[in-house]
Amino acid sequence: MFGESVRQLMAINALLALSIYLTLACGQLSLANAAFMGIGAYLGAVLTLNAGWPFWAVIVAAVIVPMLVAVLVGLPSLRLRGVFLAIATLGLGEVLRVVIVNLRATGGAEGISSIPVKTHDWHLALALAVALYLTWRLRGSRMGYAFEAIREDETVARTMGINTTRYKLIAFVLSAALAGLAGVLKAHLFRAITPGDYGFVQAVDILTFAVVGGSASFLGPALGAVLLTALPELLRSNVLRDVVNFEAGWQTLFLNGVILLLVILFLPNGLVSLFTRQWRRPTPLASEPATVEAT
Amino acid sequence: MPDINWSQQLLNGLFAGSAYALFAVGYTLIFGVLDILNLAHQAIYMLGAFCALVLVTGNVAGLGPLPGGMQLPFWLATLLAMLVAGLLGILLDRLAFAPLRKRPDTHFSGMISSIAVALIFEALATWLFLPQRSQFPAGTIRPGAVTLGQGALSYSRVLVIVAALVLVVLLTVLLRFTKLGKAIRAVAENPKAARLLGINVEAIYSFSFFLSSALGGAAGIFYGLAVSRLDPTMGRSVELKGLAVIILGGMGSVPGAVLGGYLLGLTEVLSVALTNTSNYRDAIAFVLLFLILVLRPSGLLGARRVREA
Numbered sequence: 008m009f010g011e012s013v014r015q016l017m018a019i020n021a022l023l024a025l026s027i028y029l030t031l032a033c034g035q036l037s038l039a040n041a042a043f044m045g046i047g048a049y050l051g052a053v054l055t056l057n058a059g060w061p062f063w064a065v066i067v068a069a070v071i072v073p074m075l076v077a078v079l080v081g082l083p084s085l086r087l088r089g090v091f092l093a094i095a096t097l098g099l100g101e102v103l104r105v106v107i108v109n110l111r112a113t114g115g116a117e118g119i120s121s122i123p124v125k126t127h128d129w130h131l132a133l134a135l136a137v138a139l140y141l142t143w144r145l146r147g148s149r150m151g152y153a154f155e156a157i158r159e160d161e162t163v164a165r166t167m168g169i170n171t172t173r174y175k176l177i178a179f180v181l182s183a184a185l186a187g188l189a190g191v192l193k194a195h196l197f198r199a200i201t202p203g204d205y206g207f208v209q210a211v212d213i214l215t216f217a218v219v220g221g222s223a224s225f226l227g228p229a230l231g232a233v234l235l236t237a238l239p240e241l242l243r244s245n246v247l248r249d250v251v252n253f254e255a256g257w258q259t260l261f262l263n264g265v266i267l268l269l270v271i272l273f274l275p276n277g278l279v280s281l282f283t284r285q286w287r288r289p290t291p292l293a294s295e296p297a298t299v300e301a302t
Numbered sequence: 303m304p305d306i307n308w309s310q311q312l313l314n315g316l317f318a319g320s321a322y323a324l325f326a327v328g329y330t331l332i333f334g335v336l337d338i339l340n341l342a343h344q345a346i347y348m349l350g351a352f353c354a355l356v357l358v359t360g361n362v363a364g365l366g367p368l369p370g371g372m373q374l375p376f377w378l379a380t381l382l383a384m385l386v387a388g389l390l391g392i393l394l395d396r397l398a399f400a401p402l403r404k405r406p407d408t409h410f411s412g413m414i415s416s417i418a419v420a421l422i423f424e425a426l427a428t429w430l431f432l433p434q435r436s437q438f439p440a441g442t443i444r445p446g447a448v449t450l451g452q453g454a455l456s457y458s459r460v461l462v463i464v465a466a467l468v469l470v471v472l473l474t475v476l477l478r479f480t481k482l483g484k485a486i487r488a489v490a491e492n493p494k495a496a497r498l499l500g501i502n503v504e505a506i507y508s509f510s511f512f513l514s515s516a517l518g519g520a521a522g523i524f525y526g527l528a529v530s531r532l533d534p535t536m537g538r539s540v541e542l543k544g545l546a547v548i549i550l551g552g553m554g555s556v557p558g559a560v561l562g563g564y565l566l567g568l569t570e571v572l573s574v575a576l577t578n579t580s581n582y583r584d585a586i587a588f589v590l591l592f593l594i595l596v597l598r599p600s601g602l603l604g605a606r607r608v609r610e611a
Contacts, residue, residue, distance in 0.1 A: 036410060083596045089409055090339045094545055095595045098588035101542055105585035207542060211417055218414055257428035264421030271415045272401050 009240055012197075017236045018131040019193045024216035024228030025138045026185035031222040032145065033178035034158030036089060038210040039080070039096035040186040042103045043073040045205030047187030048194040052119045053112050055195065062125045066191055073187030074180045081179040085172065088161070100210055107202040118201030119194075126196040134188055141181075142225035154178060215263065219270045221277015230279055238262065309451035311575045312568075317459045317528070319567025320466035324521040325540050326547040326559035327470060328514035334554030335490045335510045338409060342394050342416040343518050343544070344537025345423035350387035350519020351526035351536065352431045354379045355438060363432045376442050380523050384516040391515025392508050394419055400507070427534040437530040458528040465524045469517060470560055476513075477556065486510055490554065546587035550594050552604020561602060566590070 009017075023040060030037040047069035054060045054068055084095045107113045114120075145151040153174045156164035165171045194200050212235075220231020239259045274280055325347060332340045357379035361367045374382070398415035402408045443461065447454040455463075477483035488496040489506045497503050525540075526532040547566055551558025566587055574580045594601060 084592075087595055087599070090413060091595060091599065093413070094339070094549060095592055097542065098546070098591040098595075101588040102585050102592070105582060105588075109581045207538065214414070214417075256433075257425040260421055260428065261425035264418045264425060267421065268398070268415055268418035271411050271418065275405070275407075275411065 009237060013236065013240050015126075015128070015131060015196055017233045018135050019189050019196070020213075020216060020232035020236045021135055021229040022138055022185055022189040022192075023213045024220065024232035025142050025225060026182045026189065027213050027217045028142060028222055028225055028228040029145075029182040029185065030178050031217055032142075032151075032158065032225075033154040033175055034161065035085065035175055035178060036093045037096045037179060037182065038093050038214060039077075039099050039179075040182060040213045041205045041207075041209035042096070042100035043077065043183040043186035044190035044193075044209070045100075045103055045107065045200075045202070046073045046076060047190030048200050048205070049107060049113050049119070049190075050187075051191030052122045052194050052200060055122060055125070056119070057112065062195070065125075065195075066188065069187045069191035070184045071187075073183040073190075077180045077183035078176065081176050085175045085179060097207065097210065100206060104202045104206055107205075113202070116202060118199060118204075120199040122194055122198045122200070124195060124198060126192045130192060134192060138185055138188075139225065139229065145225070150174065150177070215267055217277075219266060219277060221274070221279035223276045224279060227277045227279035231277065234278070235263065235266075238266075306575050307452050309453035311453075311571050313450060313453045313455040313459075315568035315571035316463055316564070317455060317567070318570060319564035320463045321521065321525045321528075321563075322540070322543060322547050322566050323560045323563025324462070324466040324469060324524070325518060325544045326551070326563050327473060327556050328517035328521070329544050330548040330551070330554055330556060330559040331473075331510060331514045331517075333548065334556070335486060336399065336412075336507065337554075338399060338412045338416075339545075340394075340399075340416050340514070341413060341541070342398065342420040342423065343514070344541035345420040345427075346387050346390055346394065346515045346537075347518045347522035347540065348427060348532075348534060348537040349390060349423055349522075350383050350515075351522035351532050352427060352436075353386045353519070354383035354523040355431075355436060355526070355532060357382055358442060359439060362430055363436060364430045376438075376527075380520065383523055384519050387519025387522075388512040388516035390423075391511035391513075391518075394515070395508060395511040400504075424534050431532075431534065433534060436532045438527050438532075443527060456528070458524075458530075462524045462528050465520065469520060470556075473513070473517065473556060482509070543587045546591040549591050549601060552601025555601065555603045558601055558603035 023044065026040050026043075027037070030040075050072050051065045051069040054065045055062070060068070080096075080099055084092060084099075087095055108116050145154070153164070153169050156167065156169055157171050157174060161171055190205075216232040216235055217228040218231070219235060220229065221227030242259065242262070270277060325343075329340065329343045332338060332343070354376075356362055356368070357374045358376055360371050360373040394416070398419045399412050402411045402415060405411055443458050445457070447456045448460050475483075477486060485496070485501045485506050486509070488499065488501060489503055489510075493503050496506070521540075522537070526536065543566065547562040548559050549562075550565065551560070551562030569590075570583050570586055573586055574583050
């Protein structure tokens with residue numbers, strides 16, 4: 008029922024949603040995913056066009072380099088909690104944008120166009136399958152329990168002997184890997200990239216996938232990504248065209264806002280909680296320290 | 303070293319700094335009172351600017367002329383638009399923040415719901431005021447410029463500097479010396495204790511949003527007039543720089559936001575003058591932000607406390 012490009016975009020957005028799920032599962036509200044995606048996309052495009060690397064090597068590089076950047080950025084910044092981590096990681100994205108605009112190899116503000124199409128559907132299917140398998144196996148594993156403990160209460164987790172810094176860094180680095188992968192696959196699919204594609208708007212979009220779907224289980228973010236990617240298409244479909252005229256762009260933005268607001272107000276565990284029985288108790292989106300009232 | 307016109311650079315820096323400061327005081331006020339990052343502040347900034355434009359021109363771009371075709375003088379339009387922006391702030395609080403106040407994850411869900419409301423506001427603005435660039439009609443403010451030494455600054459830019467000064471002083475007086483200001487500070491300190499002392503905490507929240515948003519709206523109006531550019535996404539760039547400013551000054555600290563605003567404005571202008579290129583100007587704010595967060599999370603003037611959540 009959807010065009011080919013919409014289906015491909017769903018897969019890429021699902022990868023991005025799983026990428027932010029990894030950090031959310033560990034209680035970290037990081038908004039660096041768009042930046043890591045940009046690193047993967049730009050590195051991949053440059054390696055393909057200027058260095059002539061084979062596609063598999065390009066993919067490996069576009070996964071590994073964001074991981075290295077994540078280690079460098081994560082070590083100082085993962086000490087920050089809550090919204091402060093979100094702000095710091097947003098800043099990272101902006102710095103990256105300015106650097107990309109000013110490097111010669113990246114084509115400045117116009118970006119890079121006419122990247123050869125090298126991503127095929129099986130690449131997307133394989134990447135998504137691996138990502139889903141890994142996030143599924145996470146629950147119930149030693150690492151999964153560590154993530155959950157940190158998410159519930161970081162201080163308690165540390166008291167129990169969990170090396171919180173290590174696990175937070177692992178979550179951050181894995182998340183960067185998935186985002187880089189999504190970036191390089193998308194660049195070799197839609198052929199053109201610009202620095203603006205990886206800024207605040209993209210970061211918020213990725214967060215929206217996870218929140219709307221629900222970040223308590225790995226299925227939520229993937230579901231959210233698929234639904235929100237399909238939404239503009241559904242609105243343009245024949246069924247609805249007679250009811251409302253969705254030609255202009257503002258209606259999609261409006262609807263995205265309304266959906267996000269309704270979900271955060273009434274379904275704190277996301278749409279996925281409609282299907283599972285998880286709505287007994289809202290799972291916090293990320294760890295908040297127990298409120299200590301000064302008396 | 304390039305030949306630099308220092309008075310011109312100083313004026314440019316003051317202008318940019320005033321715009322940042324005016325945007326950031328409202329932003330930081332909400333953080334101080336509610337400990338919440340209000341990512342819809344930029345949308346209110348944008349709506350405030352458009353509201354003044356509509357009152358000045360008597361025309362809504364996407365719908366047509368207002369009934370009666372009234373056109374107000376700029377000063378009156380500004381006051382009314384600030385009032386509307388303030389009311390929108392109260393609406394924002396009721397929609398996005400109030401329902402989540404009792405939730406354990408209120409900081410995160412509040413931030414996300416404010417993003418949602420910002421999307422809604424932006425969509426409505428695109429519909430009502432059209433996506434392209436608008437500007438205040440010529441003659442809204444006296445053309446010409448003030449000269450100082452070798453520098454010159456247009457009246458509309460001088461207005462930004464003066465407005466920032468006046469509004470920040472008024473806000474400081476209100477917070478420092480009035481009973482209302484005392485109540486706001488009490489709620490910021492500890493809402494439970496404030497409630498025990500007989501302060502209507504919810505009313506203080508509403509009033510804080512009114513104040514913050516009226517100031518944000520004013521920032522949008524004056525800046526939009528000075529650079530003659532209004533569009534539905536005009537708040538996005540200032541939003542991230544505003545974050546850098548309030549982190550720099552110390553989140554929740556009004557004097558800190560003012561200091562941070564001027565520091566950022568002057569640093570940016572200076573960097574352009576010294577390197578003779580504006581390429582890296584936009585990165586300064588975020589490198590500063592990152593360094594401050596990592597090295598001195600409480601900011602320049604913020605209270606020393608652990609930066610959690």
